Amino acid sequence: MLILSHTSHLPSETTLTKFFFPPTQRLQAPPSTSGNDQGACYCVGQARSSNRRCSIRSPGLGRMLTRCAMNGGEGPHSYARNSSYQKGVVDVAKPIIEEEISRKLDLKHLSSTFRIADFGCSTGHNSCAAIQIITEAIRRRFEIEGLISQLPDFYVYFNDKVTNDFNTLFNSLPRERLYGAAGVPGSFYGRLLPKAALNFAYSSCSLNWLSEVPKAVLDTTSPAWNRGKIHYVGARREVCEEYANQFAKDIESFLDFRAEELVPGGLMALLVPTVPASCDPNSAYAMTTAPYLLGSCFMDMAKTGRFSEAKVDSFNIPVYFPIPQEFKAIIERNGKYTIERIEVLDNPGKHNLTGPKDHAAHFRSVSEGMLIDHFGSEIIEELFDRYTKKLEASPLFSDPDCDKSIIMFVLLQRKLESYCSAS
Numbered sequence: 001m002l003i004l005s006h007t008s009h010l011p012s013e014t015t016l017t018k019f020f021f022p023p024t025q026r027l028q029a030p031p032s033t034s035g036n037d038q039g040a041c042y043c044v045g046q047a048r049s050s051n052r053r054c055s056i057r058s059p060g061l062g063r064m065l066t067r068c069a070m071n072g073g074e075g076p077h078s079y080a081r082n083s084s085y086q087k088g089v090v091d092v093a094k095p096i097i098e099e100e101i102s103r104k105l106d107l108k109h110l111s112s113t114f115r116i117a118d119f120g121c122s123t124g125h126n127s128c129a130a131i132q133i134i135t136e137a138i139r140r141r142f143e144i145e146g147l148i149s150q151l152p153d154f155y156v157y158f159n160d161k162v163t164n165d166f167n168t169l170f171n172s173l174p175r176e177r178l179y180g181a182a183g184v185p186g187s188f189y190g191r192l193l194p195k196a197a198l199n200f201a202y203s204s205c206s207l208n209w210l211s212e213v214p215k216a217v218l219d220t221t222s223p224a225w226n227r228g229k230i231h232y233v234g235a236r237r238e239v240c241e242e243y244a245n246q247f248a249k250d251i252e253s254f255l256d257f258r259a260e261e262l263v264p265g266g267l268m269a270l271l272v273p274t275v276p277a278s279c280d281p282n283s284a285y286a287m288t289t290a291p292y293l294l295g296s297c298f299m300d301m302a303k304t305g306r307f308s309e310a311k312v313d314s315f316n317i318p319v320y321f322p323i324p325q326e327f328k329a330i331i332e333r334n335g336k337y338t339i340e341r342i343e344v345l346d347n348p349g350k351h352n353l354t355g356p357k358d359h360a361a362h363f364r365s366v367s368e369g370m371l372i373d374h375f376g377s378e379i380i381e382e383l384f385d386r387y388t389k390k391l392e393a394s395p396l397f398s399d400p401d402c403d404k405s406i407i408m409f410v411l412l413q414r415k416l417e418s419y420c421s422a423s
Contacts, residue, residue, distance in 0.1 A: 070122045071365045072165025080123050080168060082365035086205045088349015089271050089407050090130050093204070096343065097130075097269055100411050101137040104340055106265055107145060110152055114138065114199050116179070117157040117261075119188040119254075120206025124158065124169030130202060131156050134269075135178045138200075154179035157198075159188055163369075187211060189253045193261045201258050204271040210318040211250045214242035217316050228299060228309065231291035231317050247320040251330045259336040262414040268337070270410045274344075275321045284404040285396050290363045291317045297386040298375075306379060315374045317367065324408050337412035345407040350400045356391030360384050 070079035116134060121127035135154050142151045158169055162185040173181055186192050188203070189211045216224035217232075217239050224238035232243040258268060275286045295312075302309045324344055331339060353359050364384050372380060396402040 069161045069163040069165070069369050071368055072123055072168055074168065077361070077364055077368065078123070078168075079365045080125050080172075082361045083122070083126055084352035085347065085349040085362055087126050087129070088347045088352060089204055089273075089345075090126050090133070092345050092348055092407065093130075093269075093271055093409055094133050096341070096345075096409055096411075097133055098137040098140075100267075100269070100341060101134070102141055102144075104267060104411070104413065105138065105141055107141065107147060109265070110199070112152050113155060114152040115155045115157070115197055116200045116202065117159060117184070117193065117198050119159045119201065119203040119258075120209075121158040121160050121164075121169060123165045124172035126204070127158060127169070128172050128174060130204060131179065132174065132177070134200060134202065139178060156181050157184045157193065158182065159184040159186065159192060162186060189250050189257070191257045191260060195260055196263045198258075198262045199266050201262060201266070201268040202270075203268075205273055207251060207254065207270065207272050208319050208321055210243075210246050210320055211253075212246070213316045213318045214246040216242045218314060220313075225313075226316055227313050228295075230295040230298060230312065230315055231288070232320070233288045233292040243320045244322075244326070247322060248330050251327070252334060255331065255334045255336060259334075259414060264414055264416040266414045267340075268412045268414070270408075270412070272327055272408045272410070273321055273347075274324050274327060274406050274408045276404055276406060277323045277325070279404050284402050285394075286403065286405045287321050290359070291319065293390050294363070294367075294383075294387055297383055297390065300386060301379065301383065306382070307375060311375065317370070321405075324406070327408055327410070331410065331412065336415055338415060339410065340413050341409070341411040343409045345409055347405065347407050350403040350405070353400060353403075356388050356397045359391050359397055360388040363387070 070083075071077055072079070074080045116131065118127045118131060135156075138154075139148075139151060142148050156179045158166070158181060160166075164185065166183045166185070169183065170181070184192050188206070214224070216222040217226040219225055220227075222238075224236070224242045226232070226235050226239045229235050229239075232240045262268065273287055275288060279286050294317075298312045298315075299309070301307065302312050324342075328339070328342060331337065353362055364380075368380060371383070375383075391397045
């Protein structure tokens, strides 16, 4: 059973309330979650005094769920303090999301409630900004059509790993907002919500995280064993193929489960960090550079005896950055959606990472949990000191314009015919 407990207190005006979907809508739990709380959510309830401790833990979780949560809280190494890069993605997508909602949202068949979900919300600062954009755009659409009196009630489901810091997310919710909020812990590579529960799905900078490290890259008997490295960049072709195959499998699952949860004609906006098909490492870098450099730091530390090389060989970072054509091909093979818009964007958030220390802090905020889980907390300061020095040794990381990473915006609409055939 999922349990609420925590080391910090909720503010007096907020309490966590656990609720279940009606029995007719109870779901089969994803493979990595406990079956006793199928379909359970945790939501911010009405104001009342509470000092209840609240965090989430589950004995049935796989290790990968634990490792992939971003750093919680609002301290110097937190995701909240070091996610301006991701905030840039929200900012650059804002006018496109507003335009597409004004053009594509069908107001004729809406009910009195409009349900939105953010898959991969983390601790909420960027997620809340995105949800504000979406709900305000929908409200304006009703206003322009002269239907403001028929504006539905908005409900937003914030989803992330069970170990995500939902406390910080709930505390980040704006006081003046158009929606009720619920936290939905669990992997978005499984089913999370009732059938046809969503009108609008959203995910930003989350789908790069794999459900697991490809098994073959950790298998010492496999041609894809990734010896001496912690990522696919710079590795053998077999390693790259294993990562690409795992990514394709995961995205297929994501699309399938969201197709069950979206209403026919429902919209889904995805923002996925990608890399160009070609990038000259002598004059540019991309997001794939970070784990490559970190891997070299691990091998340097192994040579000094801090841990064994075998310890490094048994660890790989479960993140993959596709090229745009690769991601589009997966969507087309899935066949459950029409692609309403695809656009490649340059992320202005890269200008917020003005030097090596900013880059190191950013990467630490998203990876520290999994690193501690495998190597222990005692190596973290030395590791990121080495990592920062490697960044400082390269002139590329002092110039944000050398970052050639790109963001792929995709707007999908749930096909009516595929929904009917799946029912």
